[in-house]
Amino acid sequence: MPVGKLRPYGRSLSALFAVLCGFTVVVGGFNARAADPPAAKKQTAPQRKPATAPQGKPTTATRKRPATTGKRPASTGKRPAAPRKRAAASRRTAKLPSVKAIQAAYHKNFTKFMPLGVEYRMTITDTEAAIETERQRLKEKQDFTKANPGSIVVNGKALDEAQFKETMRYLDAEIQSLTQGLSDELVKKRLKGWVIQRPYVWTDGQSLHLRRSNNPSASDDTLFPGAVTPPEKLSELYNSIVLASWSKDNDPPLRCWFGGNAPGQGRVANVLNDCISISLPPMGIVKEEWTHKRDWHEWDLLMTADPSRFKVVKRTEVKGRVMYVMDEVVEKGERARVWIDPRQGALPLRMEWSYVSTADKVVTPFHRDLQILAVKKVANGFYPAKIRRRDLIPDAKIAQKQREEFAAGTLAKDAPRPPLVTGRVTAWEATKFEPKKAIEPAALALAFPKGALYINAVDERTYRAGDSQPLPPAPQPIQPSQVAPPLKIASWIDGKSRNLDNFKGKVVVLIFSQPMEDLKEVEENQEAITAMKKLQSKFGPQGVVILEIFEAGSDMQRVRDFQKARGWKSLAGIDEALEPYAGATALTYLAGYDSGFVVIGRDGRVTFNFNALEEESAMQLVMEAAEALSIPWPLPEDGPEVQVNRQQLQIFEYIFNKQIEQAVKKK
Numbered sequence: 001m002p003v004g005k006l007r008p009y010g011r012s013l014s015a016l017f018a019v020l021c022g023f024t025v026v027v028g029g030f031n032a033r034a035a036d037p038p039a040a041k042k043q044t045a046p047q048r049k050p051a052t053a054p055q056g057k058p059t060t061a062t063r064k065r066p067a068t069t070g071k072r073p074a075s076t077g078k079r080p081a082a083p084r085k086r087a088a089a090s091r092r093t094a095k096l097p098s099v100k101a102i103q104a105a106y107h108k109n110f111t112k113f114m115p116l117g118v119e120y121r122m123t124i125t126d127t128e129a130a131i132e133t134e135r136q137r138l139k140e141k142q143d144f145t146k147a148n149p150g151s152i153v154v155n156g157k158a159l160d161e162a163q164f165k166e167t168m169r170y171l172d173a174e175i176q177s178l179t180q181g182l183s184d185e186l187v188k189k190r191l192k193g194w195v196i197q198r199p200y201v202w203t204d205g206q207s208l209h210l211r212r213s214n215n216p217s218a219s220d221d222t223l224f225p226g227a228v229t230p231p232e233k234l235s236e237l238y239n240s241i242v243l244a245s246w247s248k249d250n251d252p253p254l255r256c257w258f259g260g261n262a263p264g265q266g267r268v269a270n271v272l273n274d275c276i277s278i279s280l281p282p283m284g285i286v287k288e289e290w291t292h293k294r295d296w297h298e299w300d301l302l303m304t305a306d307p308s309r310f311k312v313v314k315r316t317e318v319k320g321r322v323m324y325v326m327d328e329v330v331e332k333g334e335r336a337r338v339w340i341d342p343r344q345g346a347l348p349l350r351m352e353w354s355y356v357s358t359a360d361k362v363v364t365p366f367h368r369d370l371q372i373l374a375v376k377k378v379a380n381g382f383y384p385a386k387i388r389r390r391d392l393i394p395d396a397k398i399a400q401k402q403r404e405e406f407a408a409g410t411l412a413k414d415a416p417r418p419p420l421v422t423g424r425v426t427a428w429e430a431t432k433f434e435p436k437k438a439i440e441p442a443a444l445a446l447a448f449p450k451g452a453l454y455i456n457a458v459d460e461r462t463y464r465a466g467d468s469q470p471l472p473p474a475p476q477p478i479q480p481s482q483v484a485p486p487l488k489i490a491s492w493i494d495g496k497s498r499n500l501d502n503f504k505g506k507v508v509v510l511i512f513s514q515p516m517e518d519l520k521e522v523e524e525n526q527e528a529i530t531a532m533k534k535l536q537s538k539f540g541p542q543g544v545v546i547l548e549i550f551e552a553g554s555d556m557q558r559v560r561d562f563q564k565a566r567g568w569k570s571l572a573g574i575d576e577a578l579e580p581y582a583g584a585t586a587l588t589y590l591a592g593y594d595s596g597f598v599v600i601g602r603d604g605r606v607t608f609n610f611n612a613l614e615e616e617s618a619m620q621l622v623m624e625a626a627e628a629l630s631i632p633w634p635l636p637e638d639g640p641e642v643q644v645n646r647q648q649l650q651i652f653e654y655i656f657n658k659q660i661e662q663a664v665k666k667k
Helices: 013-021 081-093 099-111 128-144 161-181 184-192 232-237 298-303 396-408 441-445 520-524 526-542 556-566 584-590 615-628 641-665
Strands: 116-126 194-197 199-203 208-213 241-246 254-257 266-269 310-318 321-328 333-341 347-358 368-378 381-394 420-435 453-456 461-464 489-492 508-513 545-550 571-575 596-600 606-609
Touching: 099 298, 099 310, 099 321, 099 347, 099 381, 116 184, 128 161, 128 184, 128 381, 128 396, 128 420, 161 641, 184 194, 184 641, 241 441, 298 347, 310 333, 368 420, 381 396, 508 526, 508 584, 526 545, 526 641, 556 571, 571 584, 584 596, 596 641, 606 641, 615 641
Parallel strands: 266 453, 508 545, 545 571
Antiparallel strands: 116 194, 116 199, 116 420, 199 208, 208 241, 241 254, 254 266, 310 321, 321 333, 333 347, 347 368, 368 381, 381 420, 453 461, 489 571, 508 596, 596 606
């Protein structure tokens, strides 16, 4: 979408400039108004010389003055009252600018920076109120577990024993999740705040280039470790940095590099959200050909929205600064209200969200707000250098008190709702601001290292950099109900030889994984290790065989050390190497992926293969597991990393448990 022009409806620039800046200019055209300059009140009218012409003959100075007594009144040296009244009246009756004019001024402000580069940091901080709300939820659920079978009624019917047990199981999982999220260590981190993104974005309004660290909390890591040419530098210097470039000179226009040395680190597509998701900074534009609307900043979305969605309702002053107030046009539901600063590039200094029952009638206080805390003036333009968003929640302590009063029958019928307090704060801050910043063409072209494998999201085929033809399609993962093919293992950890024939009549679980490069990571992944040990201890006595298959080329001594560090007792083997894909067994079962989970039934047929699921089916399975565990889905991208990882683990642990249980029950 092209940047809007500053001359809406063909009106003059001077007219709009007068509206936005409040100069003493009376001009024709769109939204013209008169206003006194700052020093006008201190000025006095200039003294006039008395007329010297003979009486009865008007001079130039008096020619247009209506005749009265024939005598000219003496000058008082004061400004005439009538013009002052006319100016005041003009201010009262001045037209408000249109939404379209405000949007155009906003876009015009950003064009002063182009091409623009911005490095920014996004952080999230939870408040004591948010922590207290979760503590109360935890207590409520713990109290609920004390209920007796038959005492829980749903839709007029008491739960039977099986339903009660299932409800308690789900409740236990949610209690576990809340308990973990409220650990002393995690609470300390949530109250202190954590970095969720630390990207760099560049645009000239026509092309886009961005960089993002895979470790956003490492503030010392540079996003510019060196040149991106020759392309081999990507593998050498950009192991932990994601690069993406959108340019019409590319075909397809988007190119992404995900960092690292593993195959398939590149991807080409039409739009950014085909590769990664990111929260862009205010750029003054929204181009849906670049990426999905959800990736753009709320200010940019506001200023490129259909003007009919908003209306300018009034002119006001905030701390001596003139503001225009815009309201979203809604009859019922959530409504946004925005304060526009015409003297600072039409930036929306504040935005509030409330609920209305009828047009213009707010029935609730605002429950979310977005505010610019710092504005940077550069190149005669204004940039929002620091932005804060607050999500408000009911005061937990007052809400708890009202619940207790309600239970006791003492809550007044007209008791007000608990006041809203800040629950979560999301802060955005520009750490590097580079207006008029040129970019090397190679960064937009983003050529991949020769021979590197990459995926074309347009045709979903895999290519090798330097070759125009795609690689032959990889075989599909083994499907449920198909006979499990023999394993191709280079060596087993105990030096013996075995295959699926050795486990006839038993349920076999294949876990495809890779040894961690640093055994210290074992300590950091204790929860995952504990989850797998639980599978082993639960299903081992039932005759389930768990085989762990490590990727082709793994070092056996490292595998042994890894098994020892984990305290793992399952059989482990190293996959047989097969070029150009990773390993023969992984190729057969997972279509070349290096990690997976496969269940084989007693009859030797595959009953479950997560990698074989279509995306929609896999997502449905995950959503059902999340619902069963009372875990909100989708998981928040900006949530605490420890908590999100733990919830992901719980979801997959639930899925694996359920699939193994089904295979065990089937005779």
